[in-house]
Amino acid sequence: MNQEKIKPIIKGMIKHIPGVKSLIRKGTGGTSESRYCYSVWFRHLKSWHAVYDKLPESAAELGPGDSLGIGLSALLSGVNQIHFLDVVKYWDGKRNLQIFEELVTLFKSRADIPDNNEYPEITPFLEDYSFPSSILTDDILENSLSETRLNLIRKELLDMDNPNNSFIKYQIPWFDLHVVKHNSLDFIYSQAVLEHVEELENTYDAMSKWLKSDGLMSHSIDFRSHGSIPTWNGHWTYSDMEWHIVKGGKSFLINRQPHSKHVEMNLKHGFKIIEDKPVKLENKLSKNQLSKKFKNLSEDDLSTSTAYILSKKM
Numbered sequence: 001m002n003q004e005k006i007k008p009i010i011k012g013m014i015k016h017i018p019g020v021k022s023l024i025r026k027g028t029g030g031t032s033e034s035r036y037c038y039s040v041w042f043r044h045l046k047s048w049h050a051v052y053d054k055l056p057e058s059a060a061e062l063g064p065g066d067s068l069g070i071g072l073s074a075l076l077s078g079v080n081q082i083h084f085l086d087v088v089k090y091w092d093g094k095r096n097l098q099i100f101e102e103l104v105t106l107f108k109s110r111a112d113i114p115d116n117n118e119y120p121e122i123t124p125f126l127e128d129y130s131f132p133s134s135i136l137t138d139d140i141l142e143n144s145l146s147e148t149r150l151n152l153i154r155k156e157l158l159d160m161d162n163p164n165n166s167f168i169k170y171q172i173p174w175f176d177l178h179v180v181k182h183n184s185l186d187f188i189y190s191q192a193v194l195e196h197v198e199e200l201e202n203t204y205d206a207m208s209k210w211l212k213s214d215g216l217m218s219h220s221i222d223f224r225s226h227g228s229i230p231t232w233n234g235h236w237t238y239s240d241m242e243w244h245i246v247k248g249g250k251s252f253l254i255n256r257q258p259h260s261k262h263v264e265m266n267l268k269h270g271f272k273i274i275e276d277k278p279v280k281l282e283n284k285l286s287k288n289q290l291s292k293k294f295k296n297l298s299e300d301d302l303s304t305s306t307a308y309i310l311s312k313k314m
């Protein structure tokens, strides 16, 4: 067996021992920081705005993680309703409120977008990280940051389960296609989520049902091994049995689907790809190191470490 696999397999075996998994549950990383959320949101917003010269009215975020900060940035930009859809509730009300107040400060001061010196891992990369005042004009911000509106959002953050909330809706776990009204959303986005989604077919189907026609999807996807093996694309060498052990009983780790699968899913579910920005890394695996399931991965997939995909529902 490849030496690199031994440690992750032993760790996975330990996590399969009853009771161990619950001791090591931790957060997801990124959205516990307001500047991260602000930086991610503006990358999705800029992509949206390159297609439409207006703001989305309604949006959904898949997999918000440790806080709702990316979507709260959407609300602070003037989006009027956002649906948060996850499978585990990592966020809590206190952190959401704290992140919200920090975001209000960033928006009010028109802070520049934190760049890739501060957050090297966030994609897509931008050419210009200055505050996008041509998108969020003073007029738009006067309305979106009015004290009355901010107080209404704060009120909803303190009462997240109120069915009458109009800015913020959430569903955890979501799996039913009907958690969001069909043909109702302008925009769906996610950051570092689609590589974790086990039910990709169902999820692309749901997203195509929720979006209005001409609505946009904006997804940043990370195809790397997420610590499951030191080599960045070594997860494609595990057999199904080895992978089951490495997952350590988690319902999701990464789905191991490559870039081409997302292109296929977009086309199959009625989306036209407007932008596809892969980030390439050298593939050092030979064909015979790949597990049977992934033997036929193309060189293109084997060397795509992340991709940003913007697509439109046709």
Ligand SMILES: C[S@@+](CC[C@H](N)C(=O)[O-])C[C@H]1O[C@@H](n2cnc3c(N)ncnc32)[C@H](O)[C@@H]1O
Pocket: 028, 029, 030, 031, 040, 062, 063, 064, 065, 066, 085, 086, 087, 088, 090, 190, 191, 192, 193, 196, 197, 198, 199, 203, 252
């Ligand atoms: C790496 S975290 C990313 C969190 C956040 N988007 C960020 O940028 O920090 C992955 C997130 O995807 C969520 N996730 C996994 N499977 C999902 C699914 N089927 N639908 C929605 N979210 C899912 C996880 O629960 C987690 O919140």
